[in-house]
Amino acid sequence: MQPLSTHIIRAFPDVLIDPIASFNSIKIKLKKEGSVSFKLTVNGVSHTVDLPAEVPLLWVLRDEIGMTGTKFGCGVAACGACTVHIDGEAVRSCQVQVADVWGDVTTIEGLGQPDTLSILQNAWLENQVAQCGYCQSGQIMQAAKLLADNSNPTDEDIDDAMQGNLCRCGTYPRIRAAIHDAAKSMGA
Amino acid sequence: MSRIGKIARRTFLIGSAAIAGGVAFGVYKYNEDPENPLTSEGDKAVLNPFVFVDENGITLITPKAEMGQGVHTTWAALIAEELDVELSQINVLHGPPAVAYYNSALMGLALPFLDYEVGKFQDNLRGYVGEAGKLLGIQLTGGSTSMKDGFERMRLVGASTRETFKLAAANRWGLDRADLSTSAGMVSSSDGRTATYVELAAEAAALKPPKVDLRSPNEWRLLGQSQPRVDMLAKVTGTAEFGADIRVPGMKFATVRMNPKRSSMLRFDASETEKMAGVERIVDLGDGIAVIASNTWLAMQAADAIEITWQDANYVETTEGFFDQLAQGFDGEVNATPREEGDVEQGFAGTEVYAEYKMPFLAHSTMEPMNATALYTAEAMTIWSGSQAPLSARDSAAEAVGLAPESVDLIVPYLGGAFGRRGETDFSDLAARVAKAMPGVPIKTTWSREEDMRHDTYRPPAIARFKGVVTEGEAVMLDGQIISQSVLDLDGANRENVTGSFDQPYGIPNYRIRGYLAELGVPTGFWRSVGASINGFVFDSFIDEMAHAAGRDPLEFRLELVRREHAPSATVLETLKNMTNWTGQTPDGIGRGVAFTYSFGTPVAEAIEVQDTGNGIKIAKCWIAADPGFALDPSIVEAQLFGGAIYGLSAAIMGEITFADGEVEQYNFPDYDALRMHTAPEFDVRILENNKFIGGIGEPGTPPAAPALANALFDLTGIRARELPLIKTFDLIT
Numbered sequence: 016m017q018p019l020s021t022h023i024i025r026a027f028p029d030v031l032i033d034p035i036a037s038f039n040s041i042k043i044k045l046k047k048e049g050s051v052s053f054k055l056t057v058n059g060v061s062h063t064v065d066l067p068a069e070v071p072l073l074w075v076l077r078d079e080i081g082m083t084g085t086k087f088g089c090g091v092a093a094c095g096a097c098t099v100h101i102d103g104e105a106v107r108s109c110q111v112q113v114a115d116v117w118g119d120v121t122t123i124e125g126l127g128q129p130d131t132l133s134i135l136q137n138a139w140l141e142n143q144v145a146q147c148g149y150c151q152s153g154q155i156m157q158a159a160k161l162l163a164d165n166s167n168p169t170d171e172d173i174d175d176a177m178q179g180n181l182c183r184c185g186t187y188p189r190i191r192a193a194i195h196d197a198a199k200s201m202g203a
Numbered sequence: 204m205s206r207i208g209k210i211a212r213r214t215f216l217i218g219s220a221a222i223a224g225g226v227a228f229g230v231y232k233y234n235e236d237p238e239n240p241l242t243s244e245g246d247k248a249v250l251n252p253f254v255f256v257d258e259n260g261i262t263l264i265t266p267k268a269e270m271g272q273g274v275h276t277t278w279a280a281l282i283a284e285e286l287d288v289e290l291s292q293i294n295v296l297h298g299p300p301a302v303a304y305y306n307s308a309l310m311g312l313a314l315p316f317l318d319y320e321v322g323k324f325q326d327n328l329r330g331y332v333g334e335a336g337k338l339l340g341i342q343l344t345g346g347s348t349s350m351k352d353g354f355e356r357m358r359l360v361g362a363s364t365r366e367t368f369k370l371a372a373a374n375r376w377g378l379d380r381a382d383l384s385t386s387a388g389m390v391s392s393s394d395g396r397t398a399t400y401v402e403l404a405a406e407a408a409a410l411k412p413p414k415v416d417l418r419s420p421n422e423w424r425l426l427g428q429s430q431p432r433v434d435m436l437a438k439v440t441g442t443a444e445f446g447a448d449i450r451v452p453g454m455k456f457a458t459v460r461m462n463p464k465r466s467s468m469l470r471f472d473a474s475e476t477e478k479m480a481g482v483e484r485i486v487d488l489g490d491g492i493a494v495i496a497s498n499t500w501l502a503m504q505a506a507d508a509i510e511i512t513w514q515d516a517n518y519v520e521t522t523e524g525f526f527d528q529l530a531q532g533f534d535g536e537v538n539a540t541p542r543e544e545g546d547v548e549q550g551f552a553g554t555e556v557y558a559e560y561k562m563p564f565l566a567h568s569t570m571e572p573m574n575a576t577a578l579y580t581a582e583a584m585t586i587w588s589g590s591q592a593p594l595s596a597r598d599s600a601a602e603a604v605g606l607a608p609e610s611v612d613l614i615v616p617y618l619g620g621a622f623g624r625r626g627e628t629d630f631s632d633l634a635a636r637v638a639k640a641m642p643g644v645p646i647k648t649t650w651s652r653e654e655d656m657r658h659d660t661y662r663p664p665a666i667a668r669f670k671g672v673v674t675e676g677e678a679v680m681l682d683g684q685i686i687s688q689s690v691l692d693l694d695g696a697n698r699e700n701v702t703g704s705f706d707q708p709y710g711i712p713n714y715r716i717r718g719y720l721a722e723l724g725v726p727t728g729f730w731r732s733v734g735a736s737i738n739g740f741v742f743d744s745f746i747d748e749m750a751h752a753a754g755r756d757p758l759e760f761r762l763e764l765v766r767r768e769h770a771p772s773a774t775v776l777e778t779l780k781n782m783t784n785w786t787g788q789t790p791d792g793i794g795r796g797v798a799f800t801y802s803f804g805t806p807v808a809e810a811i812e813v814q815d816t817g818n819g820i821k822i823a824k825c826w827i828a829a830d831p832g833f834a835l836d837p838s839i840v841e842a843q844l845f846g847g848a849i850y851g852l853s854a855a856i857m858g859e860i861t862f863a864d865g866e867v868e869q870y871n872f873p874d875y876d877a878l879r880m881h882t883a884p885e886f887d888v889r890i891l892e893n894n895k896f897i898g899g900i901g902e903p904g905t906p907p908a909a910p911a912l913a914n915a916l917f918d919l920t921g922i923r924a925r926e927l928p929l930i931k932t933f934d935l936i937t
């Protein structure tokens with residue numbers, strides 16, 4: 016399966032035309048004997064999990080490894096709450112089966128911890144971006160990829176890169192400001 | 204006598220109590236008072252505990268759930284202001300559910316402490332929030348009441364606590380309390396002696412807190428300034444713990460499937476499912492099923508594979524059916540006429556205006572799907588639930604599994620959005636029932652997005668019929684009728700479903716609003732700004748229609764009518780006029796609309812500029828002017844205002860829940876989407892402080908958003924949208 020780059024994917028009504036079909040398409044019959052051992056490297060630490068190959072990376076991180084910074088929002092690539100990096104590529108972890116993880120995984124926990132904040136997280140802090148905060152891990156991981164590709168994004172670049180990441184609290188104006196600030200700090 | 208009556212007669216006194224290793228401060232109350240959730244039993248003097256000072260430092264226990272609105276930060280600032288500590292010295296914890304944490308504002312005690320004239324708008328507000336309190340249980344974070352509730356009490360606790368520490372130090376040093384000073388959590392004497400609050404805690408616990416006066420706002424150090432939010436660091440590092448993130452050793456993961464037709468279950472066949480990977484248990488809930496598995500995704504796959512036969516819906520099954528029911532309801536009895544000024548029936552010369560508006564069901568679609576975690580044993584239960592109403596959630600979950608409420612502990616983590624949805628108890632009840640199937644095993648029950656969207660307590664649909672007359676450029680009569688399903692379980696007149704229309708500060712000499720109720724049978728509930736979210740659109744759209752019928756500039760027309768009733772509201776509109784350089788003229792391809800709604804004690808005016816790109820209509824800009832009385836934390840107030848507007852705009856543009864065969868037709872974000880980075884407008888927010896009392900801020904940004912947009916689209920296209928969502932009428936970019 017081709018890795019899903021969130022940079023390109025925009026799951027909107029025009030993509031998922033039939034909601035029932037899309038709902039059913041993720042229905043996969045699994046058998047108990049279907050478990051396989053997988054080795055993953057997450058934020059530089061290696062983990063071994065015994066699971067059916069189809070389990071999405073999102074749930075491996077959250078339920079199996081216990082790293083809950085990466086969030087579940089929709090399960091159908093429509094919200095971006097589950098965004099992580101695989102080998103530097105921003106992906107929707109709800110869409111990547113554990114068997115298909117092709118490289119090292121970086122999650123929000125790996126981007127920076129409270130005492131080792133990345134420039135980007137610090138810009139988020141300075142701009143007081145989060146409200147409920149539930150979408151923010153995904154927003155930050157998506158923005159990190161944008162800045163890795165483009166050190167000085169325009170508003171239009173931000174629109175393009177961030178539109179797959181939903182925020183029901185409506186923090187968009189401050190996300191935009193934080194990305195611009197981080198770009199400035201990184202350039203400085 | 205009702206509980207409201209009892210509480211209304213109480214006075215607050217500040218008390219202290221010794222706790223292990225320190226002291227707790229809070230509101231002191233007498234015999235009939237609720238049990239203290241934090242100190243040991245048998246203590247007659249019951250304390251409503253807000254602050255602990257012990258070897259761990261200073262801890263604020265807040266009964267308010269943090270759902271994004273910044274309440275933990277502002278409550279901490281209210282205490283820190285008078286306590287003379289820095290915000291960074293305070294840990295904020297969400298307290299356990301307890302009757303002691305009643306919400307004074309919601310209990311109809313709104314704003315007893317400020318010297319304002321109780322005008323009809325404030326009075327209406329009080330009546331409204333009191334009703335809401337009755338419904339949802341008294342410990343509730345909602346109705347934009349947190350600041351009204353905490354504004355005086357938290358500062359009083361801070362001040363009394365500070366003076367008690369000074370008294371303890373004065374006793375220790377043989378000095379006069381009045382000669383001591385405090386800062387940064389420390390008492391100092393003029394001769395250079397110092398003691399921290401933590402060092403003084405044991406001595407302070409033995410003292411009766413002195414009476415205190417509050418500092419005047421011009422002495423404030425923290426309040427009125429933007430503070431770094433206490434939850435921000437955790438939220439930018441993925442370490443904030445939401446309900447969905449609860450981890451308990453040995454836990455299992457579950458999901459549920461309940462009837463999308465919202466009635467019972469006839470039978471199910473799980474023979475295939477039991478063999479599926481990771482499945483531990485299929486639970487027959489009677490009205491649905493749960494699957495307990497080794498991870499959430501495996502549980503969801505298995506739940507989805509179960510063949511279930513559902514009982515049919517107990518309601519009309521289609522969207523059209525519901526609207527027919529609403530339309531017929533106008534032939535029934537009037538439920539409430541909360542405003543009747545002049546005589547709307549007298550007959551008027553002038554131009555008549557008539558409009559009928561239709562508003563759909565809406566889902567809350569919080570970013571974090573519904574979930575809760577429970578650990579049940581035969582004697583007790585612990586439940587972790589992101590509840591806006593933990594007391595009723597605890598009681599309801601206890602009842603669901605047959606335990607006494609006292610045997611249930613409910614812990615409230617961060618809420619990943621709430622918007623009213625998390626005031627319901629269903630998700631806590633279900634988690635409790637699932638956990639009961641495996642006693643001794645902690646089980647997290649997470650709903651799929653599809654389950655969440657199709658089992659919401661929706662904003663009810665509504666129809667409104669408005670008549671008006673304009674004569675010589677003046678509004679002389681407005682007569683509105685609104686019908687929807689009530690979200691309150693009340694007998695008698697219910698003003699809630701006409702809120703946002705009857706309570707507007709418009710000086711129209713003949714002004715009547717009548718509310719009607721219909722029983723649709725679909726679960727509905729509070730949705731950010733509740734009645735005002737519906738009626739703000741109706742009322743303000745109609746004012747705009749009247750302005751055009753009168754041949755007047757829509758902003759000037761509003762301003763003139765509002766000026767007669769409420770000066771702070773007029774100033775809000777004037778401010779908006781300056782912010783937007785309003786001329787009433789727009790170039791081709793650009794449209795501008797203005798709207799105004801007074802809700803939760805806060806007048807808010809919004810203007811929107813739309814642009815025809817030739818490739819769809821873009822919402823380019825949104826200006827907001829609001830007056831919450833006191834902007835205790837301007838950065839949080841600003842975020843709530845633009846966030847509230849985005850929530851309102853998302854619904855106005857594309858929000859619609861529809862029914863076919865008794866089932867909701869929307870499953871997930873692709874069919875119930877919201878504004879995103881590229882569709883959200885640029886914002887300019889101005890906060891005023893002319894209102895004489897403190898108003899809400901989490902909700903008032905929402906109601907004017909939909910009419911401002913609809914009015915702007917009218918300006919651009921000449922087409923008046925009387926039905927939401929607007930995407931049905933206009934080619935908006937999504």
Ligand code: FES
Nearest residue numbers: 088089090095109
């Ligand atoms: S949970 Fe993966 S995109 Fe929404």
Ligand code: FES
Nearest residue numbers: 147148182183184
């Ligand atoms: S901050 Fe709440 S969903 Fe984005």
